[in-house]
Amino acid sequence: TQLLEQSPQFLSIQEGENLTVYCNSSSVFSSLQWYRQEPGEGPVLLVTVVTGGEVKKLKRLTFQFGDARKDSSLHITAAQPGDTGLYLCAGARSGGSNYKLTFGKGTLLTVNP
Amino acid sequence: GAGVSQSPSNKVTEKGKDVELRCDPISGHTALYWYRQRLGQGLEFLIYFQGNSAPDKSGLPSDRFSAERTGESVSTLTIQRTQQEDSAVYLCAEGASGSRTDTQYFGPGTRLTVL
Numbered sequence: 001t002q003l004l005e006q007s008p009q010f011l012s013i014q015e016g017e018n019l020t021v022y023c024n025s026s027s028v029f030s031s032l033q034w035y036r037q038e039p040g041e042g043p044v045l046l047v048t049v050v051t052g053g054e055v056k057k058l059k060r061l062t063f064q065f066g067d068a069r070k071d072s073s074l075h076i077t078a079a080q081p082g083d084t085g086l087y088l089c090a091g092a093r094s095g096g097s098n099y100k101l102t103f104g105k106g107t108l109l110t111v112n113p
Numbered sequence: 114g115a116g117v118s119q120s121p122s123n124k125v126t127e128k129g130k131d132v133e134l135r136c137d138p139i140s141g142h143t144a145l146y147w148y149r150q151r152l153g154q155g156l157e158f159l160i161y162f163q164g165n166s167a168p169d170k171s172g173l174p175s176d177r178f179s180a181e182r183t184g185e186s187v188s189t190l191t192i193q194r195t196q197q198e199d200s201a202v203y204l205c206a207e208g209a210s211g212s213r214t215d216t217q218y219f220g221p222g223t224r225l226t227v228l
Contacts, residue, residue: 048214
């Protein structure tokens, strides 16, 4: 059983389109992070959210942490080919070790020119 | 400045052989993590080092796996008597504090293939 479920697993869109990917769990997390991973490289942190209901914007990317801290979403506006990559969510479980992150399987995004 | 580096970038080995994977840290980072990423899977926590504290080895899948780190320097992950199911990308990450909001800086990984 995957603790963090990410959907969709694969997403292929055209440049300029908007998209949302989701990260869901039945468990509560004290914090949640989103990473992007490109082929042959390690994941790179995009954002950390810690407060239920929190919304963070990073240029064309908008991240939201659910009120109950069990889910999160990433919305990309006007996607560009450079957004292509594997998007991973990772959470630190409430009551667990602060340093031990649980990762989802990721959403593989392809933005076609 | 230099990021986290890992070597080798690729390793092909025969079943039953031992392998050693290396992670070279960013200076000043006290926390170090090893993860395993199998094809189509998320990152699987293996082990965590924080300064001179006892490491958290709870993620190591079997006693064939071990890791060492001297102080805040180089870390090595050793897999003995490799099996085909060990084939994966092994990622090392470092963080400044090991807190839940810490930024983890990942290396590019070592792709291990066990034939």
